[in-house]
Amino acid sequence: MSPLSHRPYAKMNGIGNEIVVLDLRDLAHAVTPAEARAIAAREPFDQLMVVQAPRTAGTDAFMRIYNTDGSESGACGNGTRCVAAQLMPALRTDRLTLETPTSLVVARRQGELFTVDMGRPRFAWNEIPLAEAFPDTRYIELQIGPIDAPVLHSPSAVSMGNPHAVFWVDRDPATFDLGRIGPLLENHPIFPERANISLAQVLDPGHVRVRVWERGAGLTRACGSAACAVAVAAARLKRTGRTVRITLPGGDLTIDWRERDDHVLMTGAVELEHHGTLDPAWFADAA
Numbered sequence: 001m002s003p004l005s006h007r008p009y010a011k012m013n014g015i016g017n018e019i020v021v022l023d024l025r026d027l028a029h030a031v032t033p034a035e036a037r038a039i040a041a042r043e044p045f046d047q048l049m050v051v052q053a054p055r056t057a058g059t060d061a062f063m064r065i066y067n068t069d070g071s072e073s074g075a076c077g078n079g080t081r082c083v084a085a086q087l088m089p090a091l092r093t094d095r096l097t098l099e100t101p102t103s104l105v106v107a108r109r110q111g112e113l114f115t116v117d118m119g120r121p122r123f124a125w126n127e128i129p130l131a132e133a134f135p136d137t138r139y140i141e142l143q144i145g146p147i148d149a150p151v152l153h154s155p156s157a158v159s160m161g162n163p164h165a166v167f168w169v170d171r172d173p174a175t176f177d178l179g180r181i182g183p184l185l186e187n188h189p190i191f192p193e194r195a196n197i198s199l200a201q202v203l204d205p206g207h208v209r210v211r212v213w214e215r216g217a218g219l220t221r222a223c224g225s226a227a228c229a230v231a232v233a234a235a236r237l238k239r240t241g242r243t244v245r246i247t248l249p250g251g252d253l254t255i256d257w258r259e260r261d262d263h264v265l266m267t268g269a270v271e272l273e274h275h276g277t278l279d280p281a282w283f284a285d286a287a
């Protein structure tokens with residue numbers, strides 16, 4: 001029987017980003033991609049946040065992030081807020097330091113809102129990563145559609161601990177068929193580790209409307225790291241200031257790209273949908 005059998009989980013969302021939080025702090029088990037996919041098939045999520053016992057002094061927990069397709073991500077802003085909402089009451093704190101395989105993330109609570117320090121954005125082509133050297137990633141050479149009338153072109157590329165491409169559009173992102181275009185761009189050879197794809201419409205210097213196709217998960221109602229990527233890319237292009245409201249289909253996030261230390265802070269709400277228990281039958285084919 002899978003060690004995950006009968007484990008309780010929390011189904012949550014971060015402004016519509018569907019998140020399952022699985023607390024395995026008392027169980028030494030590395031969730032496999034097949035197990036993540038098995039859970040996604042019965043309790044659909046955009047990300048599965050697996051919380052494990054802390055590995056480093058000064059941290060509160062270790063965390064791994066799985067997409068619907070079983071792949072792992074280096075960052076998940078909305079999921080981190082959900083993990084914070086689950087752990088903070090039990091640990092009797094409003095501030096947590098969470099370790100992932102690639103970074104340390106600090107989360108704070110202020111009333112109903114959770115702020116996650118997503119760290120520093122990275123803009124170098126090989127850190128995003130891109131398959132070719134681009135000296136300036138504010139716009140990269142990439143387009144889809146007819147060569148003389150592309151549907152989308154010249155995205156900004158950013159790493160927020162995971163790869164993002166941001167296409168600037170001048171009408172409501174909902175009017176694009178992102179469900180069709182998203183997979184083509186996610187898997188474009190220019191992104192050797194695939195990419196999260198955002199369409200962003202700057203409404204004014206303090207407000208951007210965004211729609212996201214997530215790597216490994218598809219169309220989503222929200223993506224926190226994409227909101228951060230859009231905010232820093234827009235500020236780099238001087239299209240916005242460093243503090244912006246990002247409106248996603250599921251709701252709003254406030255992103256503050258702090259001048260003092262270059263860190264990106266993401267603030268928003270979370271919602272608990274229900275609690276559940278992992279059924280042993282789900283893992284019958286996930287060995």
Ligand SMILES: N[C@@H](CCC[C@H](N)C(=O)O)C(=O)O
Pocket residue numbers: 017046047067072073074075076077078079162163196214215216217222223224225226
């Ligand atoms: N929804 C997340 C980002 C999820 C990770 C992404 N699909 C990837 O593979 O990088 C967020 O809120 O940041």
